[in-house]
Amino acid sequence: MTDLLLDVMIRTEIESGNPQAGLKSEHTITLEVETGKLRKTKLELGKSDFGIFEASPFKFQNGFPEPVSKLRGDGTITLSVTGTTATPALIFPSIDYRFDLVIDPSKGSVLVSGNHDAYPSYSISIGKPDNQVYEFKHENLGLGGVWRALHGDGDDVKIENIKSSFPALEIVPQMKKDETKPRPKRLKAGGSSGGGGNPFGFGGISGGSRGISVGGGGCRSTHWEGNTVVCTMA
Known part of the structure; x- marks a missing residue:
């Protein structure tokens, strides 16, 4: 019997018309629906206008710890994901986020909590990239505004139990x-x-x-x- 899997994708991106526009990071977490366990993770880093990957050589400025997931008794899955992406210029603070999700695959519902910087844009998709369950778009801040938005530990924007939906999965109970x-x-x-x-x-x-x-x-x-x-x- 093939395992039922569910992808959770977290993207950070600078909108077009701004310096260094484009994808900064895409973190894909694949979960086993029946067990709630982490099957695999995939990380894609964008490139700057200079063709340099959005990653700092300093370890403390980049970090994508292994996500933590757990299956609860009611069939929902909790997932905690933390990410830090540094700019190649090194003069700017890093992009920081932490998301805590409660996912109900059978009902196609999710509660999103957590926090992140006020820059750049952030989005979360479940199942497919176009199934967005959370989206934050940054403003055009200018260099000084970007510095202030990125400074700190990713706590400028706080999220608490934002409810959203995605196409539900048909889950067939396994026989004993x-x-x-x-x-x-x-x-x-x-x-x-x-x-x-x-x-x-x-x-x-x-x-x-x-x-x-x-x-x-x-x-x-x-x-x-x-x-x-x-x-x-x-």
């Missing part, structure tokens, strides 16, 4: 191990019966003291339990 086994049919021993009177649809049942046999090919195997023959269906 014992439910995958054929269920036995029980027939009382003794006497005889024609096929017409047999509620299990066998061609015929004949019996004596321990000589019962089941005709018609309806049973894969049979065995005795006391005075009852157990028929395991094919």
